Amino acid sequence: MKRGAIILATTLALASCSSTTDPLTGQAQRNNTAIGAGVGAAVGAVAGLVIARNKSGSDKRKAILIGAGVGALTGGGIGAYQDRQEQELRQQLINSGVSVTRNGNDIILNMPSNVTFASGQDSLNPNFFQVLDSVAIILNKYPKTILDVDGHTDSVGDIGSNQALSERRAVNVARYLNSRQVDSRRLQVIGFGESRPIADNASDAGRAANRRVEVRISPITQS
Numbered sequence: 247m248k249r250g251a252i253i254l255a256t257t258l259a260l261a262s263c264s265s266t267t268d269p270l271t272g273q274a275q276r277n278n279t280a281i282g283a284g285v286g287a288a289v290g291a292v293a294g295l296v297i298a299r300n301k302s303g304s305d306k307r308k309a310i311l312i313g314a315g316v317g318a319l320t321g322g323g324i325g326a327y328q329d330r331q332e333q334e335l336r337q338q339l340i341n342s343g344v345s346v347t348r349n350g351n352d353i354i355l356n357m358p359s360n361v362t363f364a365s366g367q368d369s370l371n372p373n374f375f376q377v378l379d380s381v382a383i384i385l386n387k388y389p390k391t392i393l394d395v396d397g398h399t400d401s402v403g404d405i406g407s408n409q410a411l412s413e414r415r416a417v418n419v420a421r422y423l424n425s426r427q428v429d430s431r432r433l434q435v436i437g438f439g440e441s442r443p444i445a446d447n448a449s450d451a452g453r454a455a456n457r458r459v460e461v462r463i464s465p466i467t468q469s
Contacts, residue, residue, distance in 0.1 A: 307392045308466045310431055318468045319390050324351050328465055331388040338380040352464050355381065357419065359457035368414035370422060378419070382426035385463070389429065394462040395420040397437045398444075400453035405439060413437030419459045 312318050319327050328351050335353065336346050343361035347354045359365075362374050370378075385393065397416030399408040413435070420435045445452035 304392060304434075304464065307431060307434065311390075311392070311429075311466055312468070314431070316389055316466065319465045320468065324465050324467060327388065327390065328353060328463075331384060331391070331463065334384050334387070335381070338384060339377070342377045342380075344377060344381075352462055355461040355463070357459045357461070358454065359415070359459075360454060362419070362459060363415060366411075368411060368418055370418050375422070378422050379426060381461070382423050382428050385423065385428050385432075386426075388463075389432075390466045391432065391463045392466060393420075393423070393428070393432045393434070394460075394464070395423075395433060395435045396460045396462065397435075397439075398442055398456060398458050398460065399440050400456040401440045401443070401447040402453060409437055409439035411437075412439045415459055419461070 308318070328348075332346060332348060332353050335355070339346060339355075343358060345356040347356065357374075361377075362371055363369065364371065385391070395416045397412030397414070397419075399412045401408070414437075416435045416437055420433050424430050424433065440447075440456070443452075443456045444458075445455035447453050447456060
């Protein structure tokens with residue numbers, strides 16, 4: 247399998263999402279067993295689809311959402327919209343272990359594996375559900391954005407295994423957000439394996455930093 251960006255078909259990855267109703271809150275509750283099985287099937291079904299991430303993928307999602315009536319941001323309204331969303335995300339994610347950074351008009355949520363997943367596993371840590379619930383509430387409040395959910399690993403182990411793990415983890419984050427009513431048309435899931443480190447894999451701290459899922463929140467604008 248070629249190293250790099252592997253785009254998983256979002257509709258396949260999300261279609262098998264299973265949930266029940268929490269008797270205390272009345273809200274949908276994620277079924278971990280069903281989701282884990284669905285993720286494996288989805289990843290296997292599209293493993294041969296290898297596409298480098300490029301602008302055309304973003305443009306397609308934007309066009310679909312604009313055509314569906316979501317609308318686009320223009321001019322100074324782009325930065326102001328993202329400023330408000332960034333502020334709310336920062337407030338919600340204090341002490342959560344998730345960092346919020348800004349790159350131009352993009353907002354990046356860095357979800358390190360020590361708070362999202364058990365070591366070497368792809369099932370979400372149940373203690374992290376509440377954090378993702380808070381993220382989903384804000385994403386739904388600001389629908390004029392597209393969302394890239396990117397999985398990353400450290401360099402320990404086999405390249406192919408790391409690639410597959412990064413895909414499964416990213417899919418699980420995207421599927422959970424979708425289970426909280428985040429529009430699947432906004433989502434694109436990509437596994438990068440060990441190919442995009444942000445720290446030195448020679449140290450424990452560096453490897454820990456590299457094991458992460460990132461959610462990039464980009465504004466919908468007219469092409």
